[in-house]
Amino acid sequence: MKYAIFGFGALALAAALAPTEASAVVCARGVVRAGCAGPSGAVVVRRPVAPRAVVVAPVRRGCAVVNGRRVCR
Numbered sequence: 874m875k876y877a878i879f880g881f882g883a884l885a886l887a888a889a890l891a892p893t894e895a896s897a898v899v900c901a902r903g904v905v906r907a908g909c910a911g912p913s914g915a916v917v918v919r920r921p922v923a924p925r926a927v928v929v930a931p932v933r934r935g936c937a938v939v940n941g942r943r944v945c946r
Contacts, residue, residue: 898910898911898912899911906918906919
């Protein structure tokens, strides 16, 4: 029994001290772009442009919308 516990302990210690591959990745977000840099290279992504808001005003009687402007007569 003592040898079995010693064997499992040695196995656990070897697994804990085994070298592993380090893969650090650094990411950051800026005002215009976001990017990440890792061991395989870097990636930069531009942020999408937000669509303009469209405001539609109700058209009164006798008024018309011409070229995006309301014209009343």
